[in-house]
Amino acid sequence: MSFKFEKLIIWQDAMTFGESIFQMSLSFPKDEIYNLTSQIRRASDSVALNISEGSILQSTLEFRRFLGFSIRSVAEVVTCLYKAKNRNYINENQFSEMYNFSYKLINHIIAFRNKLT
Structure with missing residues (x-):
């Protein structure tokens, strides 16, 4: 048995994205724990959370709305x-890798949302 959202590639990618951001943020300074570290972790987790929440017992219009929340996250x-790059918490390679992942993910979510009718 599985939930409908578990089969969605965008949800699977969003789960990987959240875990990658979490691992990357482990190296942030301790004085950022309640600021940037918390913010980036909550935002990255929100992507998958909104996909799953929107897919369960929602109308297509409502699901599209939740996908919009994921896109904004x-x-x-x-x-x-x-901000992390500018504060030298991550290097250019880490930034580029996660930036590219973000770009790919946001475009997949947008394409998926556009196909919902």
């Missing part, structure tokens, strides 16, 4: 990535 993560 990815954009929030990208801003946090810039």
Whole structure:
């Protein structure tokens, strides 16, 4: 048995995304724990959470709305990535890897949402 959302590639990718962001943020300074670390973790986790929540017992219109929340959460993560890079918490390679993952993920979610009728 499985939930409908577990079969969605966008949910699977969002789960990987959240775990990658979590691992990356482990190296952030301790004085950022209640600020940037918390923010980037919550935003990245929100992507998969909104996909799953929107897919269960929701109308297509409501699911599209939750996918919009996921899209905005990815954009929030990208801003946090810039902040982390600017504060020298991550290097250029880490930034590029997660930026590219973000770009791919946001475009997949948008394409999926556009196919819902």
